Amino acid sequence: MATLPLHPLSTNSIPKVSLQEISLSYKTSSGQRLLALDHIDLKVNPGEFVCIVGPSGCGKSTLLHLIAGLQPPTSGCVLVDDNRVEGPGTDRILIFQDLGLFPWLKVGENVEFGMKMKGMSKAERREKTEYYLRLVHLSQFKDSYTHQLSGGMRQRVALARALATEPDVLLMDEPFAALDAQTRDLLHDELERIWAETGRTIIFVTHNVREAVRLGDRVVLFTFRPGRIKREFLIDLPRPRHLEDATVAQTAGEVLKELREEINRSLEVEYNEGVRPHVEPGAEQ
Amino acid sequence: MKRVGRYVIFYGGLFGLWTLLAELKIWPPYLFPTPWGVGEALYAGFQDHSFWIAIAVSMRRVLIGYGISVVLGMILGLGVASNKFLEETVGGLLVSLQSLPSICWWPLALLWFGLNQNAILFVVVMGSLLSVTIAMEDGRKQMPKIYSMAGRNLGASGFQLFWHVLLPASLPYIVSGLKQGWAFAWRSLITAEMLYMSLGLGQVLMMGRDLNDMSAVIAVMLLIITIGYIVDGLVFKGIERHLQHKWGLLPAT
Incomplete structure (x- = not known):
């Protein structure tokens, strides 16, 4: 495992999705401006499975909305195949946390x-x-x-x-969070199989580090508000993987160590503020 | 079964009381008719086709008027719900207009359209348009945002988004408003018909009064109640049930 900016298999191709200097701020109900995402730079290669983890309130769901084009960033831009994203498009499909069936x-x-x-x-x-x-x-x-x-x-x-x-990019927002463990295991296997069969690029948001390590080629760790990229982990464990694999658990442990700092920080902020100021815009319905 | 029993007891009691009071002849029959008298009036009305004609005329009017209300109300409601400026201005106006009984539009309608069917239709539309509009606006606001996001995400926009996502997604929220709109339309129609020689149920009702025929008056009132109930209790209930079943919602009762 190493910390690398790009997937080694396809370093020379154009990234499928490229986030350039993405920032997003919005007004809270109390009138102050809150920075949700702060200068996010991320390149995702074609066919890559990238998982984004971070404490709740780090803006990771919002980031998917930006890539889907459902909401514009305050500054910076999203490129797909080197074309600027201006709105929703069926080349990028978002699977919402609440599904929206x-x-x-x-x-x-x-x-x-x-x-x-x-x-x-x-x-x-x-x-x-x-x-x-x-x-x-x-x-x-x-x-x-x-x-x-x-x-x-x-x-x-x-x-x-x-x-x-038939989107090139599949955006998944904590899709398995509400499921029981057995169903989730099954869906992990299915998703991995479908990903292998269809060759889609997947950006998968979760708060479950093990899930991220089990599924992703790369795990991107976000800081607590404002959301920044804290570190990227390249997961080069052989597939198929399983949640119980010792290697998965060990790698997850390393990611979790860093995530925990952010969680502690988020708890501290929440404690000081009494309550969280506002939900992420568009993150929940 | 128990419910049926309660119905039988209640309506049987009511019928019995009516018969008793009528048979005691405290009031003359042209003021307080017997149930048989009303039954005969109903029979006679259907026999000489005058009730059938009145029902057909009234139904036709209410369907046209209500249809116009639904189409206009949907457009208005959606517009108001999707535009902040319209919401603050037109939205406020609509709510204040709703306190005006629809028959208050009658004098205006007479001057605008003359003494004819269009004046009646206008009153029916004004009676139900506001409830449909407000229901549509509410439905559009109550509708979970995720449906419109999911629709846009899957490539729907403009009219497609409205027709395939926004409208079906807000249906369960607007159906009660549509029902209320119907009730207003029906009442406005009968009221307007009573004020003008118009062939409808309202006029037949007034005719009973003119002829001092209380049996006929009660008979027509029963007809108006029955038709209103059939549409309200059967048609709209049916639509509501169907939607709830389809959406997996529990019945409201």
């Missing part, structure tokens, strides 16, 4: 949604919907409503819906 649509229709917006033909849509539902093992649930599914299944619907628009 459409309850008025059936599972199949949810998966189809992005393709429909693109104006894809019905036959093609149907074929792709079936393909992606098969990929996440939900073919039988095509005509169910999302509320009829378990948490893990809903998670997979969101994954299929995102993949079906």
Whole structure:
């Protein structure tokens, strides 16, 4: 394990996603300006799996919203394939923490949604919907409503819906945080398999260090407010990995040591302020 | 089953009391008719088609008026909900206008449209437009933001976003407003019809008065209640149930 700025396999290609001097500040309800993200510089290579960890309130979810183009940064810019991001685009799909599945649509229709917006033909849509539902093992649930599914299944619907628009970049915001341990293990395996099969670039936000080490090629550690990149860890452990692997645990331990400083700092700030001033804009609904 | 039992006891009691009071002949029958008298009036009204015609005319009017209200109200409500300036100005005006009983538009409607069906429609629209607009505005605000973000994220924008995301996402929140709008539309219509020779239920009701035919008056009142209840209790309840089932929400009751 080493601290390196770039993935060694593809140092010479153009980064898929490049964050340049990204800062974001916003007004809190009490009227003061709060700096949420402070000069973030990050390059993500094509096909790379990058995990972002940090204490809550470090702006990591907000960063995904910026990459998705749902919100502009206060300064700096997001480049995808060297093109500046000006708004949402189906080359980058965000899987929200709360999923945002459409309850008025059936599972199949949810998966189809992005393709429909693109104006894809019905036959093609149907074929792709079936393909992606098969990929996440939900073919039988095509005509169910999302509320009829378990948490893990809903998670997979969101994954299929995102993949079906065939984005180059998949942005995932603590997608497995609310799941039980077994379901999460299963979804880790599936996500790793799908990532390997589809070759997508994934930026994955989590507060779970072990999860980050288990999944990522690289783990980027954020500081507590304002969010800055504290350190990057290159995870060159062989795949497939498992959460219980000793090597995963050991590496996670090293990351956690640094994360703990930030968590302590966040607790101190919270203690001094009494309450957290405000939720991240757009991070929660 | 228990509920049915309670209904039977309550309405049976009410019917019995009515029969008793009528049979005691405290008041003359043209002031206090018997249930049989009302039954005969109903039968006669349907027999000579005058009730069927009145129902058809009234339903047609209320559907047109309510339809206009829904379309206009959705546009207005969305506009008000999505624009801060409109919200502060038009939004405030709408709330204050709602305190005006819809029949107060009648004199204005007469001068604008003349004594005809359009004046009635105008009153119906003014009666229900505000509730639809306010419901739409509320629905749009209550709707979880994540749906619109997810929609934009998946490539929807402009009209697509409105039609495929914003509208369905706010439906459960606006359906009660649509229901209220219907109730206002129905009441405004009957009131307006009573003021003008118009063939509708309102006019038939007034005709009963003119002929001193209390049985007919009660019969038409029953009709108005029944139609209002059918739409309110069956159509809208059905839509609400359907949405709740589809969305996985528990029934409100």
